[in-house]
Amino acid sequence: MATQDSPDRGLENADRPDLAEAGQASFDKIIAADSRIEPGDWMPDAYRKTLIRQISQHAHSEIIGMQPEGNWISRAPSLKRKAILMAKVQDEAGHGLYLYSAAETLGISRDVLNDQLLAGKARYSSIFNYPARNWADVGAIGWLVDGAAICNQVPLCRVSFGPYGRAMVRVCKEESFHQRQGFEILLELANGTKAQKQMAQDAVNSFYSPALMMFGPPDSDSAHSSQSISWNIKRFSNDELRQRFVGMIVEQVKVLGLTLPDHDIKFNEETGKWEYGELDWDEFNEVLAGRGPCNAQRLAHRREAHKNGAWVREAAAAYAAKKAKKEQVA
Ligand code: FAQ
DSSP: OOOTTSTTTTOOSTTOGGGHHHHHHHHHHHHHTTOOBOTTSOOOHHHHHHHHHHHHHHHHHHHHTHHHHHTTGGGOSSHHHHHHHHHHHHHHHHHHHHHHHHHHTTTOOHHHHHHHHHTTOSOOOGGGGSOOOSHHHHHHIIIIIHHHHHHHHTGGGGOSBHHHHHHHHHHHHHHHHHHHHHHHHHHHHHTSOHHHHHHHHHHHHHHHHHHHHTTOSOGGGOSSHHHHHHTTSOSSOHHHHHHHHHHHHHHHHHHHTOOOSOTTOEEETTTTEEEOOOOOHHHHHHHHTTOSTTHHHHHHHHHHHHHHTHHHHHHHHHHHHHHHHHHHHO
8 A cells, every 4th residue: 555655655546435436526527627637636546547657758758858969969060059959958857857746746756757767667759769860860850859749749738637737838838949949950951062951851751750650659559549538638649640740840841942751641631631651650669669779778878877866866865954954953
């Protein structure tokens, strides 16, 4: 049983069966009114579990997602580009922190979540297991990866769980700047020499499919979608958001003077939906199984960074203890 001090306190309703009937009725009413569940409210165990799963995966994605671009801070082509990229990577650390905090309000500790990540037991977005090979890839990450993230996350501002939705509002504002910086990198390369334009095109070719796969498996294979939609966690299905994203980038790529590596993209007037070519879902499943191009490297790097940061955590804890003692005396 979870105790008040255990890291996963409050994860189950089993401790208070007397609250179940009234709690469920109140929860159903809040969801039906499209209003917000707050951390102190009764919620079904499965709702809490789903949110912890999604929010923690999202937080881990932000933290691991710092790596592909972080590698380029020291190699950015100018001081201005370096400053912009540093700000972006710092934002991602901040997003991870808001999200871990939102997950903590559900009764799980950040230490437990971090241990799950370091042990290789937690998921993070498939996209961050692809390499950033050159500066054009940094541009494609900003334009396509942050672009897909915005498309997925704007509806999450209206998620039924209060702390997650409020965190998303700020995250989305920052993601918009991230996407613009990526687009601008690609625009400059696309208007540069022939070789630079080719670099930009190669980067778009590499990141197009992995970015589309960020939205998750096709609806027919999405285990969690229908339940999450009924709880107002997801507002749209994976395929709906993927189609919306294709519609966005199909126009933006024209401004870049580049092309998308997919000849099957078209708007179907009858269904009102964007159609695109087959995606390689075997590749997606391989990445999810830990066998993508950079899975091992990303986790090894995170473990090393955690180890190297031990002295900072110890110093912060010692300072907090000293401060608390001082306040007690005063
Ligand atoms: N990668 O039933 P569904 C960013 C898993 S942040 C890995 O459809 P669901 C910012 C899924 O977990 C990017 N795993 O799942 C940035 C489940 O496995 P499980 C992160 C994936 O939850 C930019 C299974 O497949 N964003 O980019 C993926 O209903 C640049 C079945 O799937 C978020 O996390 C995937 N792509 O829908 C940072 C947004 N897709 O848990 C740095 C919040 C699916 O049963 C640099 N999350 N899976 O073992 C969501 O909106 C949802 O969780 C989905 C998946 C849409 C990702």
